[in-house]
Each structure stands twice: as structure tokens, then as C-alpha cells.
Amino acid sequence: MEDLLLTLAVPAVVLAGGVYAVCDCRRQRRRPPSPYTRRAAELAARDAVDRAVTVVEDAYTALGGLYADPATPYPAGPAAVSGGAGSSPDHDPSRPAPVRRP
Numbered sequence: 148m149e150d151l152l153l154t155l156a157v158p159a160v161v162l163a164g165g166v167y168a169v170c171d172c173r174r175q176r177r178r179p180p181s182p183y184t185r186r187a188a189e190l191a192a193r194d195a196v197d198r199a200v201t202v203v204e205d206a207y208t209a210l211g212g213l214y215a216d217p218a219t220p221y222p223a224g225p226a227a228v229s230g231g232a233g234s235s236p237d238h239d240p241s242r243p244a245p246v247r248r249p
Contacts, residue, residue, distance in 0.1 A: 207214075
């Protein structure tokens with residue numbers, strides 16, 4: 148019986164949420180928010196973006212030493228990685244190289 152109630156509760160909650168969303172949308176169409184409310188929302192959004200920019204800039208300033216210096220060149224792609232004396236030749240990429248044990 149508990150499983151049946153739980154099973155029926157989920158669609159009921161989804162249906163209630165949909166009805167609420169439709170009613171809220173219709174209410175907002177009939178009475179749009181005042182221009183002062185929109186302006187306040189725009190200012191709040193701009194303030195949030197400014198704060199986020201400040202946080203990122205402060206983090207970069209504090210941790211900037213951990214980033215690579217743009218003036219130093221990066222090593223070239225695969226040519227910079229060379230195999231050692233015991234490296235195996237290229238194999239099928241889907242299979243790992245065989246392991247040799249002494």
C-alpha cells in the first residue's frame with residue numbers, strides 16, 4: 148500500500164507543479180512587474196557580476212604564481228616526449244604494451 152501511495156504521489160506533485168506554473172505565468176501576463184522592479188533586478192544582476200569579477204581577479208592575484216608564465220614557450224607536442232631505452236615500439240592503441248618481467 149505504501150508503494151502505491153508513493154507511486155501515485157510523484158505524478159500528483161508533477162501535476163500540481165505544472166498547474167502552479169501555468170497559473171503563475173497567466174498572473175504575470177495580466178499584471179506585469181513595474182519598471183522600477185525590472186530596473187532593480189538589472190542593478191542587482193550587474194552588482195552580482197561585478198562581485199564575481201572581483202572574486203576571480205582576487206583569486207588570480209593570490210594564485211597567479213601557480214599559472215605558467217606566458218613568455219615561456221611550451222615544449223612541442225609528441226616530439227618533446229621521447230621513449231627511454233626500455234620503451235616498446237608502437238602497438239595497437241586499443242591494446243596495452245606487453246609487460247616484460249625478468
